[in-house]
Amino acid sequence: MIELEDVGYNYGGGELFSNLSVQLAPGSFHFLTGPSGAGKTTLLKLCYGALTPTTGHVRAFNMDVKGLDRDQMAFLRRRVGVVHQDCRFLDHLPVVENIALPLTVSGRGLQDEQANLAELMNWVGLSDRMNALPPELSGGERQRAALARAVILSPEVIIADEPTGNVDWEMSQRLLRLLVELNHMGKTILVATHDLPLIRAAKNQVQARVLRLSNRRIISAGADL
Amino acid sequence: MNALKQLILGDAQADRVVPPSGFTAHLTLFVSGAMAFLCVFALALSMASGRVAHRWSEELARAATLRINAPAEQRAAQTEAALAILRQTPGVANARALSDDEQAALLAPWFGADIPLDTLPVPQLIEVTEGDPGYDAQGLRLRLQAEVPGAVLDDHTRWRRPLVEAAIALRRLGVVSILLIGGAMAAMITLAANAALAANAQVIEVLRLVGAQDHYIAQAFVRRFTLRALSGAAVGVVLGLIGVWLMPEASAEGGFLTGLSFQSWGWLLPLVIPPLAALVAFAATTRAARKRLGELA
Numbered sequence: 392m393i394e395l396e397d398v399g400y401n402y403g404g405g406e407l408f409s410n411l412s413v414q415l416a417p418g419s420f421h422f423l424t425g426p427s428g429a430g431k432t433t434l435l436k437l438c439y440g441a442l443t444p445t446t447g448h449v450r451a452f453n454m455d456v457k458g459l460d461r462d463q464m465a466f467l468r469r470r471v472g473v474v475h476q477d478c479r480f481l482d483h484l485p486v487v488e489n490i491a492l493p494l495t496v497s498g499r500g501l502q503d504e505q506a507n508l509a510e511l512m513n514w515v516g517l518s519d520r521m522n523a524l525p526p527e528l529s530g531g532e533r534q535r536a537a538l539a540r541a542v543i544l545s546p547e548v549i550i551a552d553e554p555t556g557n558v559d560w561e562m563s564q565r566l567l568r569l570l571v572e573l574n575h576m577g578k579t580i581l582v583a584t585h586d587l588p589l590i591r592a593a594k595n596q597v598q599a600r601v602l603r604l605s606n607r608r609i610i611s612a613g614a615d616l
Numbered sequence: 617m618n619a620l621k622q623l624i625l626g627d628a629q630a631d632r633v634v635p636p637s638g639f640t641a642h643l644t645l646f647v648s649g650a651m652a653f654l655c656v657f658a659l660a661l662s663m664a665s666g667r668v669a670h671r672w673s674e675e676l677a678r679a680a681t682l683r684i685n686a687p688a689e690q691r692a693a694q695t696e697a698a699l700a701i702l703r704q705t706p707g708v709a710n711a712r713a714l715s716d717d718e719q720a721a722l723l724a725p726w727f728g729a730d731i732p733l734d735t736l737p738v739p740q741l742i743e744v745t746e747g748d749p750g751y752d753a754q755g756l757r758l759r760l761q762a763e764v765p766g767a768v769l770d771d772h773t774r775w776r777r778p779l780v781e782a783a784i785a786l787r788r789l790g791v792v793s794i795l796l797i798g799g800a801m802a803a804m805i806t807l808a809a810n811a812a813l814a815a816n817a818q819v820i821e822v823l824r825l826v827g828a829q830d831h832y833i834a835q836a837f838v839r840r841f842t843l844r845a846l847s848g849a850a851v852g853v854v855l856g857l858i859g860v861w862l863m864p865e866a867s868a869e870g871g872f873l874t875g876l877s878f879q880s881w882g883w884l885l886p887l888v889i890p891p892l893a894a895l896v897a898f899a900a901t902t903r904a905a906r907k908r909l910g911e912l913a
Contacts, residue, residue: 462830465827479822481822484633493826496832501629
């Protein structure tokens with residue numbers, strides 16, 4: 392589904408990592424860990440085409456990401472839902488419109504999607520916050536809104552960058568449960584996190600693999616929890 | 617065509633993705649309004665100059681004056697001789713000697729109404745109206761020189777040409793002004809669009825993250841700027857038309873300046889300014905958006 396083959400990436404005149412090879416099979420669940428600055432976010436960005444590798448190839452849905460034009464890249468983004476740690480929203484639009492944004496930009500009328508939207512809002516527990524503006528949301532609510540936005544088009548892959556970075560343990564557990572549910576629905580999940588207790592907590596809920604990025608390499612790829 | 621349809625009809629949801637306020641909104645409205653206002657005046661100037669140039673060249677080209685500078689005892693005879701020659705000259709539609717009262721009226725602005733014309737050495741004037749085709753001015757001069765020694769033919773060419781040229785130049789200046797106004801508006805709207813795109817870099821990033829294509833993002837900005845330019849220019853045109861309407865009407869005493877106005881269908885011409893302003897804004901913003909989105913890619 393998404394495959395990194397001998398990927399290297401240079402940043403700031405230096406080599407951030409090199410010769411990385413990772414495969415995200417359909418329906419798999421991966422955690423990406425590693426120290427700060429190891430390149431976790433960069434690796435995620437390579438997966439959804441926000442960055443192009445210095446060397447090697449990134450293939451998403453059997454397409455080489457490097458060869459995609461901007462329109463093709465837009466279509467790729469609709470097949471990969473992304474949750475950022477800082478959860479960027481359009482602050483002038485209410486939460487419900489932010490969550491529906493992927494529908495809007497892909498030309499799907501919101502009228503036909505009202506039921507799905509309401510169900511999704513309920514699933515992430517934001518039914519009572521639909522008309523709030525993003526700056527009015529708490530950290531956990533923002534993460535759940537970002538997750539709802541990432542999944543509204545029912546993408547095949549969901550990539551989350553430190554989704555529990557700014558929330559308490561209870562909220563981390565809630566977010567983890569949502570991600571596990573998505574995985575059980577057949578979605579491929581890749582979560583970058585330095586939250587090891589979260590990874591341990593996931594052990595009982597999902598068959599996940601841990602990719603540890605350190606010293607410019609993935610050193611424990613394939614290790615089961 | 618499809619893009620134009622999308623631009624006109626819009627997409628209420630898509631229109632909301634760009635934050636509605638910001639200084640660029642006011643800048644675009646003000647610039648397009650001010651430029652449209654100036655454009656109305658430049659258009660009025662250009663059209664009035666065109667009318668003046670046409671009128672002067674038409675009216676003056678068909679009129680000439682024959683002056684009989686002869687001693688008082690010969691003046692009547694030379695006048696008769698000149699009239700006889702004029703009647704025989706092909707291309708002269710009409711020739712008539714001005715009466716004493718008409719000549720006195722011409723001198724009245726300088727000497728007053730009670731001028732004793734018979735005590736002054738005032739030449740006799742003959743008004744010559746040209747036919748179509750006109751007469752051979754050089755041939756007529758030579759004949760008059762031979763047969764009426766005191767006759768001097770003034771066909772107005774000497775002072776008509778620079779006046780007509782000035783009016784044509786003024787019309788050209790009006791057209792150049794309109795083009796410059798359009799260019800300045802395009803430049804200002806490009807700057808405003810660039811500022812808006814730069815200020816909304818995060819909006820663009822979010823839109824791209826959720827799978828928006830560049831034309832969708834560009835259109836959200838382009839439509840907004842185009843509509844702002846259209847509405848600003850519409851207000852500017854209305855104010856400009858009121859300004860032109862309030863100008864004094866054309867009069868012989870006021871000369872050229874009082875004729876700065878539109879006539880009949882000319883009043884409709886400024887109505888093309890708002891769509892043109894929208895077109896300029898559309899082109900400027902599309903170009904700016906494409907460039908900016910390319911840079912942000």
